[in-house]
Amino acid sequence: VFFLMIRRPPRSTLDRSSAASDVYKRQMQRYVYLFKEGSSAMRSILGLKGSRLCEIYRMGLPTPPGLVITTEGCAKYYENNRSHPQGLEKELSQRFEMLEKGIGRKLGHERDPLLVSVRAGAEKQMPGLMDSCCNIGLNDKSVIGLARRTSNETFAWDTYRRFIEDFGSVSMGIQRERFENARDTLLQSKKLEKDANLSTQDIRQLIEDYLKIVNKYAGKSFPQNPEEQLWMTIEAIFKSWNFQRSIAYRRMNDMLDLRGTGVTIQAMVFGNLNHQSGAGRVFSRNPLTGEKGLYGEYLMNIQGEEMMSGRALAPKDITKLKIEHAGIYAQLAKYGDRLEEHFHDVQDLQFTIQDGKLFILYSKDAKRTPTAALKIATDLVKEGKTRVNKAVMSLAPSSFQYLRYKTISSESRALLASNLIGTGTPGSLAAASGVVVFNKEKVEHWAREKGKKVILISKDCSSEDYVPVTMVDGYITQRGGVTADFAILTRDIGKACVFSVNKLQINSDLQSGQIGDFKLKEGDVISINGATGEIYKGEVDLKESEIPADYFNVMNWVDTFCKLKMMVNANTAEEAKLGRRLGAEGIGLLRTENSISIGEKLKTIQKAIFAVNPDEKTKYLKKLAHSHKEDIQKILLEMDGKPCVIRMLDSSLNDYIPSEEGKQKSLSKELNIPLENIKAQHKRYAEYYPSLGMRGTRLSVIHPYIYTYQAKAIFMAAMELVDQGKHPIVLIELPMVSSSYEYTYAKKIIDEAAKEVGADHKVNYKVGLLVEVPRAALTIHEVAHEIGFIHFGTNDLTQMTCGFSREDSGRFLNKFVEKGIYAKGPFDSVDQKGVGEFMKICIERVKKVNPGIQFGVAGKHACDLPSIEFFSKMGINNLSCPPSFFPVAKISAAQVSLLNSQDTSDHTSIIFK
Numbered sequence: 001v002f003f004l005m006i007r008r009p010p011r012s013t014l015d016r017s018s019a020a021s022d023v024y025k026r027q028m029q030r031y032v033y034l035f036k037e038g039s040s041a042m043r044s045i046l047g048l049k050g051s052r053l054c055e056i057y058r059m060g061l062p063t064p065p066g067l068v069i070t071t072e073g074c075a076k077y078y079e080n081n082r083s084h085p086q087g088l089e090k091e092l093s094q095r096f097e098m099l100e101k102g103i104g105r106k107l108g109h110e111r112d113p114l115l116v117s118v119r120a121g122a123e124k125q126m127p128g129l130m131d132s133c134c135n136i137g138l139n140d141k142s143v144i145g146l147a148r149r150t151s152n153e154t155f156a157w158d159t160y161r162r163f164i165e166d167f168g169s170v171s172m173g174i175q176r177e178r179f180e181n182a183r184d185t186l187l188q189s190k191k192l193e194k195d196a197n198l199s200t201q202d203i204r205q206l207i208e209d210y211l212k213i214v215n216k217y218a219g220k221s222f223p224q225n226p227e228e229q230l231w232m233t234i235e236a237i238f239k240s241w242n243f244q245r246s247i248a249y250r251r252m253n254d255m256l257d258l259r260g261t262g263v264t265i266q267a268m269v270f271g272n273l274n275h276q277s278g279a280g281r282v283f284s285r286n287p288l289t290g291e292k293g294l295y296g297e298y299l300m301n302i303q304g305e306e307m308m309s310g311r312a313l314a315p316k317d318i319t320k321l322k323i324e325h326a327g328i329y330a331q332l333a334k335y336g337d338r339l340e341e342h343f344h345d346v347q348d349l350q351f352t353i354q355d356g357k358l359f360i361l362y363s364k365d366a367k368r369t370p371t372a373a374l375k376i377a378t379d380l381v382k383e384g385k386t387r388v389n390k391a392v393m394s395l396a397p398s399s400f401q402y403l404r405y406k407t408i409s410s411e412s413r414a415l416l417a418s419n420l421i422g423t424g425t426p427g428s429l430a431a432a433s434g435v436v437v438f439n440k441e442k443v444e445h446w447a448r449e450k451g452k453k454v455i456l457i458s459k460d461c462s463s464e465d466y467v468p469v470t471m472v473d474g475y476i477t478q479r480g481g482v483t484a485d486f487a488i489l490t491r492d493i494g495k496a497c498v499f500s501v502n503k504l505q506i507n508s509d510l511q512s513g514q515i516g517d518f519k520l521k522e523g524d525v526i527s528i529n530g531a532t533g534e535i536y537k538g539e540v541d542l543k544e545s546e547i548p549a550d551y552f553n554v555m556n557w558v559d560t561f562c563k564l565k566m567m568v569n570a571n572t573a574e575e576a577k578l579g580r581r582l583g584a585e586g587i588g589l590l591r592t593e594n595s596i597s598i599g600e601k602l603k604t605i606q607k608a609i610f611a612v613n614p615d616e617k618t619k620y621l622k623k624l625a626h627s628h629k630e631d632i633q634k635i636l637l638e639m640d641g642k643p644c645v646i647r648m649l650d651s652s653l654n655d656y657i658p659s660e661e662g663k664q665k666s667l668s669k670e671l672n673i674p675l676e677n678i679k680a681q682h683k684r685y686a687e688y689y690p691s692l693g694m695r696g697t698r699l700s701v702i703h704p705y706i707y708t709y710q711a712k713a714i715f716m717a718a719m720e721l722v723d724q725g726k727h728p729i730v731l732i733e734l735p736m737v738s739s740s741y742e743y744t745y746a747k748k749i750i751d752e753a754a755k756e757v758g759a760d761h762k763v764n765y766k767v768g769l770l771v772e773v774p775r776a777a778l779t780i781h782e783v784a785h786e787i788g789f790i791h792f793g794t795n796d797l798t799q800m801t802c803g804f805s806r807e808d809s810g811r812f813l814n815k816f817v818e819k820g821i822y823a824k825g826p827f828d829s830v831d832q833k834g835v836g837e838f839m840k841i842c843i844e845r846v847k848k849v850n851p852g853i854q855f856g857v858a859g860k861h862a863c864d865l866p867s868i869e870f871f872s873k874m875g876i877n878n879l880s881c882p883p884s885f886f887p888v889a890k891i892s893a894a895q896v897s898l899l900n901s902q903d904t905s906d907h908t909s910i911i912f913k
Contacts, residue, residue, distance in 0.1 A: 032094075052364055119237075130237045161206055271304055271354065348365070400887035403551070409541075426531055428530035455528060457513065461484040571594040697742055700749050716759075733791060767787075770858075792855070809827070856877060858879075863888045872900075
């Protein structure tokens with residue numbers, strides 16, 4: 001029985017400081033580093049996986065040795081028209097020879113073979129790259145040497161069988177299902193449940209079948225030269241950088257600036273050597289809840305790649321390892337704690353047990369749910385393992401859009417017991433209901449074209465499902481556990497997940513299946529509870545989860561670092577209440593047209609539009625103003641004492657008139673208005689380009705009575721609150737202004753309305769504008785002394801600056817970004833050279849006249865970290881976004897402040913307010 005004798009350099013304190021730029025330039029000319037030559041400080045050069053392995057190896061943990069090909073090697077591969085850069089082959093040969101000498105074995109040697117694994121690893125965690133390939137170096141001769149050395153013929157041939165399957169699918173492009181079907185056919189013929197029960201002769205027969213598959217579908221024989229195997233796999237990894245799913249992930253996660261992936265080559269240790277061997281993955285804390293203690297899965301007599309890839313059948317909970325192998329469990333807990341101390345964050349460890357000896361194959365900062373992130377940050381600071389500023393920097397802002405998720409109440413679960421059709425391994429905190437889809441190619445049809453919520457049912461938990469999974473609400477798999485790579489990603493993007501449903505069968509047509517005796521077909525509605533692993537027939541009532549208790553403590557820390565005023569978009573009292581509870585310092589955008597466009601208020605404004613005489617029109621406008629006053633008052637009450645930016649009506653009047661004749665007839669009957677009148681008004685207000693038509697402040701010029709009645713409603717709402725001893729702060733915002741004189745004209749209407757109702761000396765109010773038109777950005781300084789505040793509507797400003805609409809540009813903008821025409825999608829991250837320049841000019845010109853004025857941004861750009869950094873440097877004072885994105889924006893703003901700050905104190909005084 002063998003295991004690798006691993007040599008390490010003397011343990012010493014590692015230098016993690018950034019090297020001087022000239023040193024890095026010399027390093028960038030190299031393409032290959034041994035583990036002992038690298039460190040975590042070289043992440044951009046070696047990739048996250050490679051740099052971390054170097055660090056762990058040098059820490060003295062039981063980590064198999066290896067080497068890393070730099071990310072620059074991948075970048076040069078594409079620059080050289082998909083050919084390896086000059087010097088890479090020679091350098092890899094030299095370093096690999098050093099690796100072989102250190103271990104005492106040669107790659108693929110006939111009598112004593114060194115086998116290696118090859119894995120991809122970019123600078124940031126990124127699924128979608130090529131799956132790992134293990135056991136490189138095996139061939140028809142070295143497998144015999146491996147069998148003799150280990151005295152385990154079954155293990156050796158099974159390892160060769162696994163290698164052919166991995167290499168054939170990863171490096172030769174053969175569909176893995178072809179190998180799996182051959183294996184399943186053999187198992188069925190032998191009446192066996194799993195491949196671990198196959199005899200040596202069975203495995204050798206299966207290898208023959210696999211080699212025939214390679215010949216048939218690759219058009220050539222399986223390579224027997226170990227060096228050829230290695231280089232084919234390296235090239236496959238480089239090619240995977242431009243897989244569709246890889247590009248999609250980089251685009252969706254703002255990683256398009258990454259140059260390439262590193263390649264990690266590591267000596268193999270074997271979890272399938274015997275029944276004292278195994279593999280698994282653990283987190284040093286629970287990544288769903290944040291609770292301290294090991295969380296994860298393992299299986300004995302298995303290779304680790306099966307666990308990571310999501311193909312493992314029914315992995316065991318890690319707590320069972322404590323019973324089966326208490327010593328190894330204790331070592332895992334110790335290493336997890338040590339790595340937490342070293343990296344100041346919760347760790348995700350991959351391990352292999354070879355003949356009773358534990359090896360740590362990799363460790364990285366763990367992905368976690370927002371609930372877990374808040375508890376982990378709080379606990380790590382309490383335990384002294386990290387400082388407050390580092391805890392804030394450890395938060396992943398984008399994940400906090402999933403802070404609140406759908407759940408099934410315990411009361412509902414009791415009632416649903418009779419609808420339970422199956423269970424699996426709980427994979428998330430969220431629950432979901434939706435139509436069943438078995439074929440990932442049909443997800444877009446159901447989710448986008450039909451507008452349905454979808455539950456995708458898949459055989460494996462595979463990264464090939466990434467694009468469709470982004471469109472679904474729930475995900476069920478037959479195989480794979482909660483620690484599979486793609487399971488972690490699926491949880492990270494807020495999906496409800498249930499894994500390893502062992503009674504699940506999927507029919508070959510990918511249109512039907514069953515869970516136990518319950519039959520399912522595409523389009524059937526089911527529900528899943530990711531927190532319990534339960535699956536129900538039919539739709540269930542879902543509710544929003546509560547805000548975690550640790551949120552408020554961590555937000556106290558965030559407040560300490562955040563330099564910008566963080567506000568929330570709210571159109572209802574409920575949204576305002578939620579925003580205030582989340583920590584908003586006011587409302588940055590209240591869209592008044594949203595409340596007017598529903599129910600009786602919609603009918604009232606329609607009657608006002610169709611009214612023939614002035615008295616009738618006035619009657620309906622007064623009725624509308626009364627309803628509007630009540631809506632505004634509820635919102636002001638929720639935000640008492642905090643500023644509320646109320647945007648005046650920004651819709652075209654034609655938005656309230658149906659264009660289809662059938663709907664016009666229905667409206668005519670409902671409102672008792674002549675059809676000819678409706679058609680005439682529709683024709684009167686019809687526009688070719690409504691987004692650039694008579695909307696916003698232009699309405700006040702053509703129909704001043706609309707803004708008059710609306711302003712009176714706002715002021716009367718505030719005045720009644722003042723009479724009750726409340727302190728409303730009203731900021732009235734004029735939208736779609738293009739001329740300074742247009743602004744003053746509309747402002748005069750607002751001020752006169754205030755005087756008319758007696759609010760001018762009673763209500764704390766200001767009038768400002770929303771800069772959405774480039775001309776306003778250039779000219780509004782002409783009346784800056786009359787402006788109370790300025791917000792930038794970066795969505796419309798982007799449309800008018802770049803010349804395309806957000807709705808239509810989705811069909812081509814991704815290609816523009818991929819080709820480098822835009823660095824990022826301008827609706828996702830602000831276009832700094834175009835839109836940003838207009839904003840800068842506006843701020844500089846206005847401040848010369850009115851230096852104390854406040855500037856803000858409301859919308860999606862307020863949640864984007866690079867945009868926030870840009871805004872903070874140009875003089876923006878406040879940001880506003882929807883409640884669901886508020887934590888994203890606030891954490892991002894705090895991290896921007898920390899990145900630009902020289903503050904190194906630990907802020908212990910604000911740890912637990």
